[in-house]
Amino acid sequence: MTVQSQPTETAAATGLKLDAYLPYRLSVASNAVSGLIARAYEDRFGLTIPQWRLICVLAEDGGLTQGAIVARTGMDKVTVSRAAQGLFKRRLLERSDHHADGRSHVLALTLEGTRLHIEIAPLALAYEAALISGLAPDEVSLLKRLLSRLQAAANALAGDAGPALSAPSPASGRPNDESPRRTAE
Numbered sequence: 001m002t003v004q005s006q007p008t009e010t011a012a013a014t015g016l017k018l019d020a021y022l023p024y025r026l027s028v029a030s031n032a033v034s035g036l037i038a039r040a041y042e043d044r045f046g047l048t049i050p051q052w053r054l055i056c057v058l059a060e061d062g063g064l065t066q067g068a069i070v071a072r073t074g075m076d077k078v079t080v081s082r083a084a085q086g087l088f089k090r091r092l093l094e095r096s097d098h099h100a101d102g103r104s105h106v107l108a109l110t111l112e113g114t115r116l117h118i119e120i121a122p123l124a125l126a127y128e129a130a131l132i133s134g135l136a137p138d139e140v141s142l143l144k145r146l147l148s149r150l151q152a153a154a155n156a157l158a159g160d161a162g163p164a165l166s167a168p169s170p171a172s173g174r175p176n177d178e179s180p181r182r183t184a185e
Helices: 009-014 022-045 049-061 066-073 077-089 111-131 137-159
Strands: 093-097 105-109
Touching: 022 049, 022 111, 049 066, 049 077, 049 105, 049 111, 066 077, 066 105, 077 093, 105 111
Parallel strands: none
Antiparallel strands: 093 105
16 A cells, blocks of 8 residues: 555645635534533533533523424534433432423433532632733624524525535536526526
């Protein structure tokens, strides 16, 4: 097997540079931030990131069903369920019957869970402050707005029932399998 020290022809032909590819950059940045915070929460409080998110959501919103937590956090059902189980074992969460849906339960923080949130929140805010310390306040506002727009665009693309995206043809800049589309009149 030969080790290649130069970019492959395929990489050069696609024009894709991983370090300039926004989804990759977002993922790497997110992993770096999550990893930093996860170590702090795990070492100091014995919490995973999903458990901390669950505590925060319940501290902010009050009692919620697991389905509402999934919708609010973007975590999948299994992750929410595992996080909740760990918090139940530590008596940081309580579960009660849902008044309108007998198949569902409402999760809420116990007094101990609320105390833990109050203890951790200043640390979370300190990490955020340290992470954004090199940015001007208007840059932080812009970053938050842009991240919201990217999330909305990703959600819209994920919910799009239309044809799959295809690469533009080099000559036209349009997707290979499409001609110019007319907008609805």
